[in-house]
Amino acid sequence: MQQRIHFTQKLDELRMQLIRMAALTEKAVHDATRAYLENDTDLAESVVMNDAAVNDMEDAIDTFNLELLALDQPMAKDLRLIIGSMRLTVNLERIGDECVNLAHRTLFLSTRPPLPANARMERLCAHVQDMLTKAVRAFVDEDTVLAGEICAMDHTADELSLKVLKEAISTMVEETRIVERSVHVIMASRHLERIGDLATNLAEAVIFIKEGQNVKHRCKG
Amino acid sequence: MPNIKIASQSLDFHYGAFQALHQVDLNFEEHQVTALIGPSGCGKSTYLRCINRMNDLIPGARVDGRLTLDGEDIYAPGVDVVELRRRIGMVFQKPNPFPKTIYENVAYGLRVNGVKDKRVLDQSVESSLRGAALRDEVKDRLESSALGLSGGQQQRLCIARALAVRPEVLLMDEPASALDPIATQKIEDLIHELKRDLTIIIVTHSMQQAARVSDRTAFFYLGKLIEEGDTRTIFTRPRNKQTEDYITGRFG
Ligand SMILES: Nc1ncnc2c1ncn2[C@@H]1O[C@H](COP(=O)(O)OP(=O)(O)OP(=O)(O)O)[C@@H](O)[C@H]1O
Numbered sequence A: 001m002q003q004r005i006h007f008t009q010k011l012d013e014l015r016m017q018l019i020r021m022a023a024l025t026e027k028a029v030h031d032a033t034r035a036y037l038e039n040d041t042d043l044a045e046s047v048v049m050n051d052a053a054v055n056d057m058e059d060a061i062d063t064f065n066l067e068l069l070a071l072d073q074p075m076a077k078d079l080r081l082i083i084g085s086m087r088l089t090v091n092l093e094r095i096g097d098e099c100v101n102l103a104h105r106t107l108f109l110s111t112r113p114p115l116p117a118n119a120r121m122e123r124l125c126a127h128v129q130d131m132l133t134k135a136v137r138a139f140v141d142e143d144t145v146l147a148g149e150i151c152a153m154d155h156t157a158d159e160l161s162l163k164v165l166k167e168a169i170s171t172m173v174e175e176t177r178i179v180e181r182s183v184h185v186i187m188a189s190r191h192l193e194r195i196g197d198l199a200t201n202l203a204e205a206v207i208f209i210k211e212g213q214n215v216k217h218r219c220k221g
Numbered sequence B: 001m002p003n004i005k006i007a008s009q010s011l012d013f014h015y016g017a018f019q020a021l022h023q024v025d026l027n028f029e030e031h032q033v034t035a036l037i038g039p040s041g042c043g044k045s046t047y048l049r050c051i052n053r054m055n056d057l058i059p060g061a062r063v064d065g066r067l068t069l070d071g072e073d074i075y076a077p078g079v080d081v082v083e084l085r086r087r088i089g090m091v092f093q094k095p096n097p098f099p100k101t102i103y104e105n106v107a108y109g110l111r112v113n114g115v116k117d118k119r120v121l122d123q124s125v126e127s128s129l130r131g132a133a134l135r136d137e138v139k140d141r142l143e144s145s146a147l148g149l150s151g152g153q154q155q156r157l158c159i160a161r162a163l164a165v166r167p168e169v170l171l172m173d174e175p176a177s178a179l180d181p182i183a184t185q186k187i188e189d190l191i192h193e194l195k196r197d198l199t200i201i202i203v204t205h206s207m208q209q210a211a212r213v214s215d216r217t218a219f220f221y222l223g224k225l226i227e228e229g230d231t232r233t234i235f236t237r238p239r240n241k242q243t244e245d246y247i248t249g250r251f252g
């Protein structure tokens, strides 16, 4: 099957591009969360700037996949890789968008007096980063067990973000001067929580590629 | 309960000392299209030819196990092979029309079966050509030679010839492999039409064709049935690694 060697090379290329896009997204989450926690406006601005690269990668991978479908008529696991990779890119791109949103919160909050350190937000930042890193590793290693663990981690992200909300509400009731800032903190926690959801979608796509099982909507409790 | 039209149980086939089929268990449901796929030499044609006893004439050929049509043993002593082949028609890879008129090609099977009435013959030729989606193209030249038809038309003529004797099962061995995309499309459309009345077993080397025309797919390798199942499942998430390697083009 000589002509398939070329096709196999194209699939390897597709995997490489996905890993590159995932790496860019991981960096975005890393930078956006650090910028938020450390009030680093330069870093936040760089997150906003760098998002275009993630979008470009999504377009490039889409075109690549379209050509693979049209020219190589893939079947079975190859077909699943291509469909799954489209899911991966859509979700990675959205994670990039949430990082931009988070960066905007950082930039706004930097124009106001600093709020006291928020341990829950720190945990939430670390948690969703961990989810994304694991989702990417699950894809690279085709590790569906790890992918399954990510689905379970989403609960914690939801819980943490809910606690941030409740805490913010009670501080707002006590002190009206920080209402505006607290609203932005709540929104920041939403962006993080959303990154957790999207990382879960990545994990589901990994399971789909490997096993052909659609676990979408089943993962989330 | 779907009706099992054809069933093979522990089917072995030998060409002399060479065993070409090993313990093949496979059922074919009525009104379904089953695609047989697998690399060259894996025994697809051999299996197909066992079903209508086309292998009988090969010296040293031996069939063991059981093959049934409507539950009745195809190889039982006393089976009328001519009648069996009327019920189980076959279309080959290369169109093989007789050097006769288009009309006579289609009427041939009926004449062999003793039909003489001109009206009956006319009607049957007409409906068979229609059934094979060829009538409009040839209705004004039924008395010209079949050899003047294009390859795709010849293949549909052979299908019309097979249909004329009102078979219950149609065996097709790579029926579109010598045809252009348009003629291929016509044959594939025809298969969809025909399965209302027939049970169809088709051998094809085109994965896309198998995926397009069949309800079920059976993968053969080295004379063994490796995996059989719903076509949608076989082409999206086959269970067997060899099946996956074959349909994704990573074999050998
Ligand atoms: N008449 C014969 N005598 C001896 N061996 C034969 C004969 N016909 C076929 N064989 C052998 O039996 C095996 C199966 O052949 P068969 O023609 O059934 O394969 P196939 O799957 O139809 O291949 P292809 O896709 O090339 O048509 C092959 O090893 C072939 O060499």
Ligand SMILES: [Mg+2]
Pocket: B044, B045, B046, B173, B203
């Ligand atoms: Mg053959």
